[in-house]
Structure formats: structure tokens, C-alpha cells
Amino acid sequence: MQTFDPKEISMTNKKIIIVTDSSASLPDEIRTGLDIRTIPLWLIWDNESYLDGIDIQPQAFYQRLKNSSTLPSSTQPSVQEFKDFFQECAKESDAIVCVLASSRISGTVDSAEAAKKLLPDHPIYVIDSLFSAMGQGFIAVAAARAGAAGKLAEGVVAAAEKMREEVNLLFVVDTLEFLHKGGRIGGAKRLLGTALNIKPILHFYQGLIEPLSQTRTKKKAIDELLNIAEERLDGRKMAEAAVVHVDCPGEGESLKELVQNKFSPSKVFISDVSPVVGTHVGPGGLGLAFYPGE
Numbered sequence: 001m002q003t004f005d006p007k008e009i010s011m012t013n014k015k016i017i018i019v020t021d022s023s024a025s026l027p028d029e030i031r032t033g034l035d036i037r038t039i040p041l042w043l044i045w046d047n048e049s050y051l052d053g054i055d056i057q058p059q060a061f062y063q064r065l066k067n068s069s070t071l072p073s074s075t076q077p078s079v080q081e082f083k084d085f086f087q088e089c090a091k092e093s094d095a096i097v098c099v100l101a102s103s104r105i106s107g108t109v110d111s112a113e114a115a116k117k118l119l120p121d122h123p124i125y126v127i128d129s130l131f132s133a134m135g136q137g138f139i140a141v142a143a144a145r146a147g148a149a150g151k152l153a154e155g156v157v158a159a160a161e162k163m164r165e166e167v168n169l170l171f172v173v174d175t176l177e178f179l180h181k182g183g184r185i186g187g188a189k190r191l192l193g194t195a196l197n198i199k200p201i202l203h204f205y206q207g208l209i210e211p212l213s214q215t216r217t218k219k220k221a222i223d224e225l226l227n228i229a230e231e232r233l234d235g236r237k238m239a240e241a242a243v244v245h246v247d248c249p250g251e252g253e254s255l256k257e258l259v260q261n262k263f264s265p266s267k268v269f270i271s272d273v274s275p276v277v278g279t280h281v282g283p284g285g286l287g288l289a290f291y292p293g294e
Contacts, residue, residue: 238263
């Protein structure tokens with residue numbers, strides 16, 4: 001895949017609007033010149049509801065999490081919220097391409113599909129990313145770049161689907177507690193019995209969070225994560241990457257440097273994940289999203 005230069009984007013092309021949800025946690029830098037709209041998920045905490053990344057920001061969220069005796073939960077936007085959001089986008093677009101969190105860990109796709117049926121007069125394409133965080137994010141960006149390059153809706157969808165086949169998201173968590181309580185743990189359930197003694201390396205596989213490997217320390221886990229990334233590249237160049245961190249910016253910067261030194265991608269973004277993602281992964285989570293060049 002060719003590297004991307006934001007200067008090549010046409011700033012006047014508004015015919016196709018890309019929609020994603022807040023769990024993609026797109027860094028501002030990667031949005032440059034792209035028309036990507038974000039519909040927020042909901043965070044529910046002590047009977048109060050917060051729009052993800054709007055009513056509550058990551059820094060305030062993690063500070064509260066450290067001092068709270070309760071854990072928050074999350075939910076997808078309602079069908080009506082999606083309908084209203086799509087209607088606003090429809091006013092300035094010929095089509096909408098919507099890239100959302102994996103349907104196997106979230107009901108967001110279902111809400112969007114239901115809203116789509118209520119708006120039959122406007123072309124809306126709903127894509128199940130089968131990922132979250134920057135795995136999902138790179139798919140949305142691929143769609144937006146195709147739209148900015150003048151592709152018609154079908155070409156934009158094809159670009160997103162191609163990226164879905166190519167992107168990887170590997171991550172390490174300090175504890176499986178948050179994934180377990182949030183019901184997002186998938187096949188990693190079998191690791192729970194030794195969860196206090198391991199640092200698992202996880203990935204998205206067919207839309208679910210599954211275990212890949214496990215180590216005894218975070219440092220060894222990061223080394224293993226990089227080795228797995230190298231295996232998956234299989235001799236190809238890493239085109240772009242994004243380091244995803246959950247309230248551990250120092251570790252995120254360290255991983256960014258390791259990725260740059262080892263793989264020399266054209267760009268390594270840093271994604272400070274949204275509170276909803278942090279709710280399910282837990283503080284200290286660290287991940288790497290990437291895709292290969294051609």
C-alpha cells in the first residue's frame with residue numbers, strides 16, 4: 001500500500017462522509033484533511049451517563065477510576081441517535097460509509113443497521129470493522145482517504161474492506177479483570193485462572209478478543225508483541241502504525257520508539273484511547289495497530 005500524503009487530499013470533496021464511533025479513538029493528526037465524523041458511545045457510571053470523549057475525557061476518567069469503588073459500563077448509541085446523526089450527515093453528502101466497532105463485542109453495528117432502514121432514501125453503507133481502537137480506526141481512515149481521492153461509494157467500501165483484511169491490532173493488558181467484567185474477553189477466558197501471574201498478549205480474531213501468547217513481565221510481553229508483528233509482516237514493510245495506550249503515555253512513547261527503530265513505518269501515531277475503550281481494557285493496556293505496505 002502506498003504511503004499517504006495529506007497534501008494530496010482534495011479539501012472540497014464532501015460527497016461521501018465517513019462515520020465511525022468513539023471507540024476508534026482516532027488521533028487528531030490522522031484526521032488531517034479527512035472528513036470523518038464520530039458518533040460517541042455512552043459511558044454509564046454510578047447511574048450517570050456520559051458521552052464518550054465529550055462529557056468525560058480520558059484524563060478525568062482515569063483519575064476517577066483510580067479513586068472509585070465501582071466500575072463503569074458502556075453502551076452503544078441508540079437507533080434514534082444514529083438516525084439523527086445520519087440525517088445531519090445526509091444534508092451534505094451523497095452517501096455515508098459507516099465503520100463501526102466489532103459486532104461481536106458491541107451492539108453499535110445493530111443500532112446503525114436499524115437506523116439505516118429508517119432512511120431508505122439516502123445511501124448508507126454500514127461496515128462491521130471486526131476491530132476496535134485503531135484497528136477500527138485504520139479501516140475508517142482507509143475509507144476516508146479513498147473518498148478524498150474521488151472514489152465512489154462502492155470504491156470507498158472496497159478500500160475499507162481491503163484494510164480490514166490487512167490491519168492487525170495486538171495488545172498487552174496489565175490484568176484481565178476489566179475485559180472479564182465487561183464481557184469482552186472472548187477465548188481469553190481460559191487465562192483467568194493464572195491472570196495474576198501473567199501479562200497476556202491479545203489480538204482481535206474474527207471480531208473477538210483472543211489470546212496469542214503470555215509472559216511473566218510487561219517488558220517481555222512488549223518484546224513478544226514486536227516479534228509477533230514481525231512474523232505477521234512476513235518480510236513486508238510496515239506502512240503505518242499506531243501505538244494505543246490506556247493511561248500510560250510514557251510506555252506508549254517508548255513503544256513508539258521501538259516500533260520506529262525496528263520497522264521504520266512512514267508514520268507512527270499515538271492514540272490515547274477513549275474512556276469506553278479504557279473501561280474494558282483497564283489502565284496500563286498497551287497496543288500496536290499496523291498494516292503492511294505492498
